[in-house]
Every structure is written in C-alpha cells, then in structure tokens.
Amino acid sequence: MKRKTIKFCLYYFLFCIASTAMAYSLPDSAIDYDIEVRINPTTRVLEGRSVITFNRTREQTLILGAQFEVTQARINGQPFDPETDQSHMWQIPVAMLRPHQIEIHWRGELHPLDETLDHEQTLNRPIAVSAVSGETGTYLPNASYWYPRVMHGLVHYTVQIELPSGQRGLVAGRLVEEEETDSGYRARFEFTHPAEGIDLMAGPYEITTDSVTGIKGELIQLRTYFHPEISQLADDYLESVKRYFKLYESWIGAYPFTEFSIVSSPTPTGFGMPTLTYLGINVLQLPFIRDTSLGHEVLHNWWGNAVYPDYQSGNWSEGLTTFMADYTYKELESDDAAREMRLSWLRDFAALEPGQDSPLAAFTSRTHGASKIVGYNKSAMLFFMLRDLVGEEMFNRSLKGLWAMQRFKVTAWPHLQKAFEMISAQNLQPFFDQWLNRTGAPNLTITDVRQEQADTGYRLNITLTQDEPPYQLRVPVAVQTATGEETHILDLKQSGQSFALDINGKAQSVVLDPDVRLFRQLAPDEAPPILREVMVNPTTVTFLLPDTDATQQIAATLAEKLQRRAPRIIAANQPIPATPTLIIGLQHEVDAWLSAKNLPSRPEAVNDKGSAQAWTLTGPDGGSLAIVSAQDAASLEAIIRPLPHYGRQSYIVFNGRQAVDRGVWPIKVQRVAVE
Template sequence: MLNIQTIRLISFFSFFVLSYFINTANAATIPGSDISHEGSIVYDIAVNIDPSTRMLEGKSVITFNKTREHTLMLDRQFEVTQAFIDDMPYAPQTDSERLHYWQIPYTILRPHRIEIHWRGQLHPLDEAIDHEQTLGRPIAVSGEAGTFLPDAANWYPRVANGLARYTLQLSLPAGQRGLVPGKLTHEQDEDDGYSARFEFDHPAGGIDLMAGPYEIESDHYNGIQDSTIRLRTYFHPQISQLADDYLTTVKRYFELYESWIGAYPYTEFSIVSSPTPTGFGMPTLTYLGINVLRLPFIKNTSLGHEVLHNWWGNGVYPDYKSGNWSEGLTTFMADYTYKEQESTEAAREMRQSWLRDFAALEPGQDAPLTAFTSRTHGASKIVGYHKAAMFFFMLRDLIGDELFNRSIQGLWNMQRFKVTTWSNLQSVFEIISAQDLSFFFDQWLNRTGAPNLTITEVRQEPTDLGHRLHITLQQSEPAYQLRVPVAIQTETGEQTHLFDLQQTKQAFTLDLSEKTQSVILDPDTRLFRLLAPGEAPPILREVMVNPTTATVILSDDDETQQTAATLAEKLQRRTPQLLPANQSISNIPTLVIGLRHEIDGWLESRSLPAKPEEVLGKGTAQIWTLTGPDDSPMIIVSAQDTASLEALIRPLPHYGRQSYIVFDGRQAVEKGVWPMRVQRVKIK
C-alpha cells in the first residue's frame, strides 16, 4: 500500500509523463479531428446583419497554414456570390443535405487562403418555442427582439471537424448590439449603427453569434494570475435592472473555480439574454432566456454551471465520438457542489433524485455513458448529466478528495484547448492517484443499467468478546466491483462499514462488541444503483418519460379536452395515447387529467386513494403521483377550471422530479417528494 508521501512524489514526476501519454492517446484515438493541426486554420470574417429584413451579408478569408485535405460547409439557404482559392475562382458544390461545400485538396503543398462572399435571409425568430425545440432545431434566426446564429446552422463557411482560430467583425443597425465568443478588441456604437470586433486566440470548434436590442453593463474581476477579466451583461431593456446582481454574483464563481481548477482561460465573460428560453454555455459567455434570468434562483444554480463550462466543454473539449464527459463533470462540480455547500441533507437528496430519475427509465431508454453526446430529451439528461455526475462522485469516494482535486487540476493543465476522451480522463486520474482504475471506468462507462443490490441474509451469534455478524450481499449479473456502504445499528448508535463486493453473491463477517439491531444498505445513497421495489417513491418523471404511458381525459367539454390534450403532449413530448374515461384501470403508467370534481369522483369510483393531505384544498391545481394496479405509476392532475389547467402547460413539464406539486395559476407554491424507504433488515 502506497503512503501519501509516496503518492505525492509519484504525482509530482507524473506530470512530465502525463503530457506525453495524453497527447499520444489523443492522436491515436481521435481520427479525423484537427488535434495535430490546432491553430493551423484561421478565419477572418466580416458579417453585416439587419434584423428588420433578416438579411445577412458576409465575407470570410480562411487561411490554411498546414497541408491537409479539408471540407468547407455553408448552408444552402445562403447564396455564394464569390469564392476564390488563392485568388482563383473556386465554385462550391452542393449536396442533398442542403449544404454548399468546397473540397480543399491536400495536393496544395503550401499555405493557402480561401475567400468566400455569401448572403441570404435568416429564418424568422419564433419567440413561442421552448428550450427543447431550440435544442432540436439549430437554425439561424433573426428579428427585432434578437438574432441567434448557432454554429450547427452552418451560417458561415466553416471547416468540417476542424478547430480554428478566428477574428470576426460584426455590423448591426443602430439600437442593436451583438457578440460572438472571444475577446472584444474594438467597439463602436453611433447613430448610424453598431460595430464590434472579436478575436478568439485558441483553437475553437465553431462560432455562435447573438444580437439584440441590448443594454450593456460592465464590471471586472481580478483573476488569480493578476489578470483582469472583463465582465459584461447584454440584457434586454425589460431586465436591465438585473445586471448589477448578476455581475456581482458571477465573481464568486470565478473565485471558486480558479482556486479549484486553475486560472480562467479567457479575458472576459458575458451574460447574454435571449428572447427564447435558451440555456447555452459558450466560450466567454452564456446565453440565457429572459424569463430564465428573471428567476431568483438562477444566479445560484444555472449561472455557475455555465461559468464552469468555460473550463469543461469550452476550455477542454469533449470528443463526442467517444462520449461527452463534460456535462457530467460540470454537473458534479456545479449543481451538486452547490448542494454540498448548502448541507449534507441537500446533497444526499440530489443523489437520491438522480437514482429516482434513473429508476423511472424504461428498457431501451438507457445508454452507456460513452454513447452520450448531448441532451436531446429527459432520458438523455438522466444518463449524460446525472449518472455521469454520480460517476465523478463515486470516483472521488474511491481515491479521496485530495487526489481527486489534484487530478482535476492535472486534467486542466494538460488538456486545455484540446479534444479529450474518457480514456484521457482515466489516464490523468490513474497517474495522479497511482491506482489502476480500469475496472471502475470500464464498468461505469461501457455498460448500461446499474447494479441491483440487496441484503439476502443477516444473522448474528454471540462470541466471547461480543457478537459476530454475518451479512450476505447479492447483486445482479454481470457483477460490478463495488465498495458497498452498510450501516450497522446498535443500542448506542450507528456505524457504517464498507464491503468490497466483487461477486454476484458474497458473504461478509464483522466482529462487534454490541448486539446489532438492524442493518441498512447504502443508507447515504453513495452508489449509483437500481432502487429496490418500494425503495423509490413515485415521481412525475416516471410517467412523463415512459413511452407506454396512456392518458385519460375526464372532461366532456371540448375546450377543456383540448387543453388537457395539449398539456399531456407537453408532459410526454409526444402525441398522447388516449384512453376512454370509463375504461378500467390498466397496469401501464397512466396520466389522468380532469377538473376537481371529475378527479374526485373518478378516484372514488375506482377505490383509489383520495387527494393527499399535502395538496388538499390548496391552490388552483394539484398534481400528485400514486401507485395504481400492479404497482403501475400514475399522475393525477386536478384543476379548478379550464383556465387553471391551461396555466400548467408551460411550467409543469419542468417539475418531473417531484411527487406532488400545487400551483396557484402559473406559480408553483408547494412541491415535494414522498419519503424514500431504505433497505433495512431488522434482527430479532
């Protein structure tokens, strides 16, 4: 067993090995990426946008400083007016995927440049779409209230699968202001229009552009390397009064993450409002919906998450072909860390919520962490954010806080502005901790599901010195290697022991001075595992994400029926499968929607539990879960009237982690989760 002094010595020298090892792994495991050509591509872009007409005109000069074959892409909604390669005309080709493209041959054996002029009308801004729709339709949009050009919309001629540095000159009409990720090097705001120039000096995967009728406020933060970080808000006029609070709050996240990880990699950070309910993190900025920014808790939750993405995701790039680790690490070091700072109980509740969410998945909705790329629906978030965050929590438990934090710093020092795989992370943690972690990474990254743990036998016998306790643990096939926490309760208290479980069934023995009263499996929820029947309380998400969920609408009124059907569609993100109101209760997940008197009568006629005390007589609408026939989960939605039902359509889908919730109009006034029941074996 290595002592801590030996580990520190190994860790010190390992940094020299680490750089070579990781970079060799990068080159070997990321075919087709530009890792060996970082910085060899440079964009110099000038773009003019008029939101009133939605017209964009652009010019881009792309310089290739190394010999290599490349493909340039541009969406076909744009017209290419001129294109040259080293001053010679070079026309684009088109394909069936709505793209112009240029194939740049590797036979050009010298540095070369391409100049492209393009123009076109952007799609109209739709302020009615929700966040999921924004994620699912990466198109370039513009309007007086805002312009958003995501990189995935191919709104500028861009190199496929390449990292590039860039400068961008943006011109907008008077009253509009905008930005792209990067350092602001020039800005001019006059009566005839606004212009700004940005530089991004690191290899970047793409360019997102935002503009709107922004009011700009500024501040600064002094970083740990005596660097001045410019802080800005680009807020719509209706929320401009929030700027000071956001600028003040963001500083504490810089203090936290610079001390935990390392110096902030950029010269500025901006908080930008969006007319649609977005929640995006980009290098040097975050793009959040106006109504999101109004929520009082966002400064203490989502803001820090997006700041941290400047280290993980926008500072060290995930290799999407082998899995996106950055969302899980960011969730662990942001969302979960804030709960740890709040209290031990709050942190445990978040871990329990991750397990409850996972228990709500149906067969086929799960996937290995190596398959997660980005959030597309609730099931992908449960895996890519929550299971991945629990992965890092368990890894910290395994190697200890000190070595975990030093590994985080090692990852940052070695991998800044490089595409990084899960195997690169494994290399860092193994070298810094001086441990073989292959079993841990393999079982949690490459397998679907989770271990199903139970206590199958407990017995004790008296000894000359006290009592001998025999505990048998069992897990599902194939076996995981786990350190299972088991709490032993006696008359004088409780003590937790760790059992190294490596087989599907394994017996353990403890010699104790006192007689054991009961044994509890994983009482603090420190393992990612399948919750046993009855251990997990039902939550809304369990019905919302289940593809077999049926919907019962009780009302005969046409307007109420239509409102209920819209609500069901929003909750399930699909056309609901409707069942007649008079049909007997089935053994599949069921969503029941009706007005208050209809719900009360329906529950009574089927001998189901009445409205629980937690929601009884409160608000204009009550929603709760209960267990139906054959332990099937149910959601009951009871509203005062049709207007109260309509008020749920927008907010209710965001409360999937709750067991019950009360609304007064559109405002959630009470919510909660039914108590979780631990696996406890009492000894007589």
C-alpha cells in the same frame, strides 16, 4: 509527509509524459477565419464576407446554409465558381501554395424568430431553420452553417459584426473594438484558441461592464448583454460571476480566457460557449438561476469549452460539470441537500423503463429526458463515486493535473481515467469499464443477516446479492446497535458474497447504502413515485377526463407537453393498466374518477390548496399514476408551461402559473431487522 509529496510529483510527471502521447492535440493555427457580417434584424437579411486561410495543404469541404447564395468566391485571388451538391457541400481543390486563402462573399435571408417556442422546442429545432433573426434577437448557431464552415478541423477567427443602431452583437472571444454611430453599431472580436465553430448573438442589448482579477493577476473583463426589461439584474449577475471565478480558479486552475459575458435571449435557451453564456430572458429572471445554472455555464469554460470532449467516445463534460456545479452547490448547502440530490438521480433513473437508457460512453448531448438522466445524472454520480474511491485530495489533484495537460485538446474518457490512475496510483479500469460501458445499474439486496456472540462483542454475518454479471462495488452498510450506529464498507465483487463484521454491541438492524452513495436500482419500496415516471416512460397511457371539447383540448396539450410526444389516450371508463398512467381533469371530474376506480382520494398535501394540483400514487397493479387536477379550464391551461419542469416531485400545488408547494413522498430504506 515528504514521501507523499515525492510520490505525487512522480505520478504527475508520469501523467505529463503519458498525456503528451495520448492526447489529441488540436491543429495549431491550421485554419484562420476573418469574417465581416452585416445583419438587418428587420428585414432578416445577412450579408457576409469571409477570408479563410489554410496553413496546411489538404482538400477541404465547406458547407453554407441552403438559404444563402454565394455572390463572389476566390482562391488565392483567382475567381472560382464553387460546385455544390444538394446538401450545399463544396469540395475545395487543393491549393498549390502554402498558406492559401479562400475568399467568399455570401448573402441570404434568415428565418424569423419564434418567441413562442419553449426550451425543448428551441433545443430540438431543426438545423435548417435554427439561424433566426428579429428585432428582439438574432441567434446564429454554428450548426446552422450561417457562414462558409470548414467541415473538419478547429479554427481561429476574427469576426466583425455590423448592425443597425440600437442593436448589439457578439461572438465568443475577446472584444477588440466596438463603435456606435447614428448609422449603426460595429464590433470586432477575436478568438485565438482552437474553436469548434462560431455562434453569433445579437439583440437590443444594454451592456453593463465590470472586471475581476484572476489568480495569476490578470484582469478578466465581465459584461452583461441584457434586454432593457432586465437590465436592472446586471450588477447582481456580475457579482455572482466573480464568486464562481474564485471557486473554480482555486479548484481547477486559472480561467483560460480574457473575458466572460452573460447574454439574454428572447427564447428560453440555456447555452454555453467559450467566454459567454446565452440564457433566456425568463430564465434570467428566476431568482435561483444565479445560484444554480449560471455557475454551471461558467464552469463549462473549463470543461467543454477549453478541454474538449471527444464525442466519438462519449461526452464526459456534462457529468463533470453537473458534479462540480449543481451538485457541489448542494454540498455547500448541507449534507441533507446533497443526499437528496443523489437520491433524486436514482429516482429519475428508476423512472426509466428497462432498455430506455444507454451506456454512458454513448452519450453525446441531451436530446430528451432519458439522455439527461444518463449523460448528466449518472455521469455526475460516477464522479461522486470516483471521489469516494480515490479520496478527495487525490480527486482534486487529478482534476488539476487533467486541466494542466489537456487545455484546448480533445479529451476522451480514457484520458480522464489515466489522469486519475496516475495521480491516485490505483488501477481504475474495472471502475470505468462498468460505469461507462454497461447499461442499467446494480440491483443490490441484503439476503441474509446472522448474529453470533464473539470474544470481544458480537459478529455479524451479512450476505449481499446482485444480478449477473456482477459489479465491483464498495457497498456501505449501517449497523444499528443499542449504543449507536456503525458504518462499514463491504467490497462486493461477486453476485453473492458474505461478509463477517465485528461490532461493538448487539445489532438491531442493518441498512443498505443509507446515505445513497452508490448509483443503483432502488428497491420498489425505496422509490416513491414521482411525476417524471409518466413523462419519460414510452408506455405511458393517458386518461383525459374533461367532457367539453375546449377543456379536453387543453388537457391534451398538457399531456403532450409532459410526455414530449403525442399522448396515448384511452377512454375514462377503461381499467387502469399496469403501465405508468397520466390522469388529467377538473377537480370534480378527478374526484369522481378516483372514487369510481376505488383509489385513494386526494392527499392532504394537495387537498383544498391552490388553483391546480398534481400528485402521484401507486396503482392497483403496481404502476405509477400521476394525477393532474385544476379548478377550471383557465387554471389547467396556466400550468401547461411550468408543470413539465417539476418531474422530480411527487406532488405540487399551483396558484395560476406559480408553484406554491411541492415535495416527494418519503423514501423507505432497505432495512433488515437482526434477531
């Protein structure tokens, strides 16, 4: 035990030295902002004053959104008239004094808040119109250039927000002071760590406060900024946050900030910033959010908002957060729940067409379904396989070491690799190279199994094959014997490789990766069709069965929402293609179409249930079919919003907008009988 402790300390010491050399340290107080901003949500007018202090002499580029005008500008107290190009970029001349300051006053009209947008529309809203305001909410994302934003370098800031009476606002950081009078509300925040930018939120919030003591004994302030209609949820959310702090402080290290807030949004957002998360009102009302998405956003205060991804070499933070949040909660629930989540990741990947994915190192942020499958799911599976490879103890030590050395530093995939290599004392280059830089996934097959009598029992010879170029994999196989089941790990490094296993009893069958511990291509029989296959596949075609214009328009809208693009519609009397196919209609139309195409009638899982149903089956030429059926036009319209969120299901039943039953058709493992 003593040798093991000394070994760990040595590797940790080496990691500290290497991290010092390889980490991208952030500028230390290079740029400081002091901003005062006044917003009137009724008129949507914003007026601001910003003093930017540069502690290093270099040419700077500033950008202010096109809807704003500069009313006054000074450099070191001297007036200047900034020249802008068509993109409203300013080249600020190099100042002769150090430090030097730029003072800018600006004003403009924000875009109107649109509460009809769904999550994807909110996520993909053009930057030019993303700064929005209304009486139910104001959201000014950093990317909208709502303030004169320095193009290069991270910043420290203080921000003072002034709003009309009844409104509350905040930015990421520590609340220094706040005051409410009959004339309005004022709050000042400061953020002393290097930050990528400033996001501002405001609304008619009711604020509830609490606190928790961190592992170092410091008091962490907790708040909810909730709209009045959900203010009764505040106490439960604050209690859930305390639970996540306890989990992640013990797993990673002390929480890096002094407070954390949950802020409600009038649109269905799901954003995380340092010290806060911004979630839609409808999202916060879902009963499972406190046990799922909330923990994910809390964890981002370690990975993403305190250890910064180097986006040029890939965003690792979403995958690590998914693994340590969403997946971990399934592990805490049960082994079966965790296995089902891993299987769902492989099912999602199987829904992609060849060429739809990209190398994990190329993932920066979620833009569509395929990017989430790679950047969240595949990345989370990488960390799961890495834990299997180095062992849970070394995996957790590596996380603590990574956190200790990389806080508030830009961190790339190679930094993670080096941390795990030094603390586990393993060469992980082949592992990271194949999972970060290759598209696709290994396609594994048991091609031959032979059994022979041995001196001490039986010997089993198993041949595994995979496509070229080969992956280096630790492949689990389960051998079923008359006396039980044995699990063996096979080190596969070639495109075809044979292994000899000594087993205790006579083998009856061999199962490949029965516990779904490898990211790989599922065999055709392993992957029952799910709804997502028609949602993410660009070759999907659509049959719209309704014969009235009004109902057909509803069906077309649903098809567009499911596929997030204009559907490719073909006539109902056309043959079923081999590509993924979506069929939408009323119940009598769907039943008649299935009969005319000689397809199985609706399965027992959805038959005579609910007001609308969706299910999948395999078409005559092997393509996936997703069938959506409703009892009337109103029932079809009711599922336009909820149905796109259930892509991982093989079938689902709705009563109105409420999902009342769902499931996935059973998986068939790769099992080879042994003679």
